[in-house]
Amino acid sequence: MISIQQLSQEVAIGTDTLRIWERRYGFPVPQRDSRGHRRYSDQQVEELRIVKMLQSLGYRPNKIFALDAAGRKTLLDKELDQNQPENTALLQLAKQLSPHEIDRDLRGRLEKLGPTNFVFQVAVPLIKTLDRGWSDGTISIAREHLVSDRLEQLLKEQLADPEPSATTPQLLFLTLNGEWHKIGLLLAAVLFRSAGLGCLLIHEELPLSEVPQLALDLDVAAVALSFSSHYPTRQAKKDLALLRNKLDPKIRLIAGGQAVQDGVALQNLIICSELEQIPAISSKLLSELRAQTG
Amino acid sequence: MISIQQLSQEVAIGTDTLRIWERRYGFPVPQRDSRGHRRYSDQQVEELRIVKMLQSLGYRPNKIFALDAAGRKTLLDKELDQNQPENTALLQLAKQLSPHEIDRDLRGRLEKLGPTNFVFQVAVPLIKTLDRGWSDGTISIAREHLVSDRLEQLLKEQLADPEPSATTPQLLFLTLNGEWHKIGLLLAAVLFRSAGLGCLLIHEELPLSEVPQLALDLDVAAVALSFSSHYPTRQAKKDLALLRNKLDPKIRLIAGGQAVQDGVALQNLIICSELEQIPAISSKLLSELRAQTG
DNA sequence: AATAATTATTTGTCTAGGACAAAATAAATG
DNA sequence: CATTTATTTTGTCCTAGACAAATAATTATT
Numbered sequence: 001m002i003s004i005q006q007l008s009q010e011v012a013i014g015t016d017t018l019r020i021w022e023r024r025y026g027f028p029v030p031q032r033d034s035r036g037h038r039r040y041s042d043q044q045v046e047e048l049r050i051v052k053m054l055q056s057l058g059y060r061p062n063k064i065f066a067l068d069a070a071g072r073k074t075l076l077d078k079e080l081d082q083n084q085p086e087n088t089a090l091l092q093l094a095k096q097l098s099p100h101e102i103d104r105d106l107r108g109r110l111e112k113l114g115p116t117n118f119v120f121q122v123a124v125p126l127i128k129t130l131d132r133g134w135s136d137g138t139i140s141i142a143r144e145h146l147v148s149d150r151l152e153q154l155l156k157e158q159l160a161d162p163e164p165s166a167t168t169p170q171l172l173f174l175t176l177n178g179e180w181h182k183i184g185l186l187l188a189a190v191l192f193r194s195a196g197l198g199c200l201l202i203h204e205e206l207p208l209s210e211v212p213q214l215a216l217d218l219d220v221a222a223v224a225l226s227f228s229s230h231y232p233t234r235q236a237k238k239d240l241a242l243l244r245n246k247l248d249p250k251i252r253l254i255a256g257g258q259a260v261q262d263g264v265a266l267q268n269l270i271i272c273s274e275l276e277q278i279p280a281i282s283s284k285l286l287s288e289l290r291a292q293t294g
Numbered sequence: 295m296i297s298i299q300q301l302s303q304e305v306a307i308g309t310d311t312l313r314i315w316e317r318r319y320g321f322p323v324p325q326r327d328s329r330g331h332r333r334y335s336d337q338q339v340e341e342l343r344i345v346k347m348l349q350s351l352g353y354r355p356n357k358i359f360a361l362d363a364a365g366r367k368t369l370l371d372k373e374l375d376q377n378q379p380e381n382t383a384l385l386q387l388a389k390q391l392s393p394h395e396i397d398r399d400l401r402g403r404l405e406k407l408g409p410t411n412f413v414f415q416v417a418v419p420l421i422k423t424l425d426r427g428w429s430d431g432t433i434s435i436a437r438e439h440l441v442s443d444r445l446e447q448l449l450k451e452q453l454a455d456p457e458p459s460a461t462t463p464q465l466l467f468l469t470l471n472g473e474w475h476k477i478g479l480l481l482a483a484v485l486f487r488s489a490g491l492g493c494l495l496i497h498e499e500l501p502l503s504e505v506p507q508l509a510l511d512l513d514v515a516a517v518a519l520s521f522s523s524h525y526p527t528r529q530a531k532k533d534l535a536l537l538r539n540k541l542d543p544k545i546r547l548i549a550g551g552q553a554v555q556d557g558v559a560l561q562n563l564i565i566c567s568e569l570e571q572i573p574a575i576s577s578k579l580l581s582e583l584r585a586q587t588g
Numbered sequence: 589a590a591t592a593a594t595t596a597t598t599t600g601t602c603t604a605g606g607a608c609a610a611a612a613t614a615a616a617t618g
Numbered sequence: 619c620a621t622t623t624a625t626t627t628t629g630t631c632c633t634a635g636a637c638a639a640a641t642a643a644t645t646a647t648t
Contacts, residue, residue, distance in 0.1 A: 141500050145500050202439050
């Protein structure tokens with residue numbers, strides 16, 4: 001039995017939102033403690049996780065809450081299962097291997113495939129496998145975090161790696177204030193890195209106002225930002241316009257994530273709504289930058 | 295000009311708390327937009343950061359808000375400056391070096407000093423330097439994140455490193471739900487690691503209820519948790535008692551952080567309120583475990 | 589005088605129900 | 619069929635009050 005705030009942190013839904021859902025849709029209706037404070041059960045946590053995933057798949061609350069718990073579960077299973085061909089080796093990795101074995105396995109695959117193929121053929125499917133496994137109850141949260149932590153660590157090492165060469169153009173990857181959209185940005189950085197661009201990733205959030213100065217100090221060729229689906233479109237547009245304005249025109253600006261899928265057109269801005277576009281974008285960018293310098 | 299929620303995220307103070315501080319202490323009093331919603335200035339963000347640091351130094355709101363902005367600044371400077379002897383090399387690293395240079399410098403020091411000395415002579419002082427530099431305005435937030443990200447990455451690599459040996463006892467380091475107390479736990483893990491214990495760190499938050507099963511699956515010899523100062527003492531006590539109960543008695547339980555400094559005595563629980571205690575604790579633990587197995 | 593137990597103050601989190609703009613959908617227009 | 623305009627949906631913010639947990643201050647006890 002947990003408080004509304006604990007619940008809010010676990011499922012990443014604001015307390016105001018939780019209360020108004022209860023008022024409007026009748027879910028989740030918690031028990032009350034002696035003071036009249038809300039107390040949520042483990043089961044409600046689980047059901048809310050399903051709601052959250054459906055939401056991130058594009059369903060809106062009125063659709064979601066029109067269904068009952070079983071209906072939501074069914075719908076989510078359907079959504080996750082449609083891209084079926086499950087890689088059994090990855091499934092085993094996700095479910096059973098020990099941390100060291102996971103490390104060894106992933107490193108082996110990375111070496112064999114190279115970073116780009118690793119991202120598309122291992123990292124992305126693995127993340128999907130984890131989601132699916134969590135959804136059908138075959139993978140615990142702890143296990144999911146364990147595996148994704150190993151993956152994250154491995155990918156970060158790829159960025160640090162060698163090549164402090166002075167001639168390679170450097171890109172700066174940032175998480176803006178209010179974002180926690182870590183893994184997508186990391187995958188993007190690895191892809192750019194494997195195209196031959198130097199990538200510097202700052203995972204902790206920082207204020208927009210400091211970005212231009214930082215970009216200048218680090219002498220980077222481009223700044224990349226990722227906006228999650230929760231980021232208000234209007235705000236994303238405003239942020240990007242402001243940043244584009246403050247930033248040296250020679251520094252490219254790259255925006256990714258669901259919040260900028262369309263509409264956000266801006267002079268001198270590279271939009272990148274899908275990971276799949278990155279190989280093309282990065283090679284083009286690299287040749288442009290090379291031409292510029294040389 | 296930012297909203298109350300954005301402010302809340304930037305300074306890590308809940309919206310409720312911000313509103314009630316305004317009501318009770320008259321700070322921060324924001325401007326209002328056309329709807330009557332609060333809008334905070336950059337300066338207020340900065341002043342709140344100072345408040346937050348004073349709070350984490352043990353000052354309570356009534357003392358803090360009895361002072362004006364200048365008084366708070368003075369007090370904070372005094373607090374941070376009393377441990378004076380500033381390492382100029384570290385200061386330069388924090389302020390000026392490029393990411394690659396930081397990496398090289400830190401790696402060099404790590405190699406020379408070994409992990410334990412590195413933690414006490416480099417990592418801890420560096421973190422203090424960053425705090426101080428931020429406080430007196432000579433280090434930007436961006437710079438602080440940049441440097442601490444490099445440090446974090448380097449330390450994490452130390453944990454992964456070699457030795458998947460079957461005979462080494464493994465410890466599991468966890469962040470509980472509602473915690474984001476990353477760096478302290480990481481430093482602790484590195485210290486245990488350098489004593490010869492295998493350390494597995496899961497940075498993402500996970501529910502308490504899943505810990506026992508995870509510990510069993512991974513076959514670890516101990517579980518280590520860190521509670522930040524914000525964690526309610528009562529809750530920490532409850533959590534620890536519950537976990538101790540559910541956990542196999544043979545698995546040790548280690549608790550650290552400001553929230554468990556005293557009082558939280560429990561059978562079969564190792565309390566560790568200061569990093570300095572870890573070398574002693576870890577070597578004792580290791581010999582116990584070796585005796586047990588061998 | 590030092591320690592333990594009480595009482596008072598401080599502090600953060602919670603409650604309720606109302607309001608409203610931004611986003612998404614439906615409807616109406618060219 | 620593409621745009622514009624109305625309508626619904628949705629999340630965030632508002633006020634003001636309540637109360638327990640944590641801390642400080644006071645009193646009682648050894």
